Amino acid sequence: DAKTTQPPSMDCAEGRAANLPCNHSTISGNEYVYWYRQIHSQGPQYIIHGLKNNETNEMASLIITEDRKSSTLILPHATLRDTAVYYCIVRVNNAGNMLTFGGGTRLMVKP
């Protein structure tokens, strides 16, 4: 799986949008971009994934650049409960394929 690069930490004010960037310049054509988050002492939680089109669900939006070399996860109205480590992972969408975690971005939402 391709490697990803994320900033180690970010702060965001409560109620504001949190924009978390991810670089994946070596992504292959059949690899999807996945985002997970891990709240302290819990297992990772699936957020969203996409191939090349922008995606939105009840949790977040995923913006993927046209060349697919980078993406941004957007939490439109961050709350204190969104404080977590956010992982950007690129992976072939295959049931037998594990996720490889990098360092992630530690997002701190502040009041």
Added chain:
Amino acid sequence: GAVVSQHPSRVICKSGTSVKIECRSLDFQATTMFWYRQFPKQSLMLMATSNEGSKATYEQGVEKDKFLINHASLTLSTLTVTSAHPEDSSFYICSAISGASMGTEAFFGQGTRLTVV
């Protein structure tokens, strides 16, 4: 989303004893489950891939005789830490990937915090 249940959530054991951790997919069948280990302030590291009805595949550096994995059914995988030592103290997390009908995203258990004293 799909639910993966991991038990126990926390366990303390004496050095030299064995501990079994269970991982169940509650509302889907998983032919493949994954076991990760996470040390404090570090990312998740894949330990092994558990395949239903066959032997697990271990990552380099993970002792297969120490970390026994059994995937006896499509909804249950177990990890047994044998002859545990304090350095095995860690957060262990399982993951299962649902089939294509559910989008093939991975779902994770709540994790098991193992403390060996």
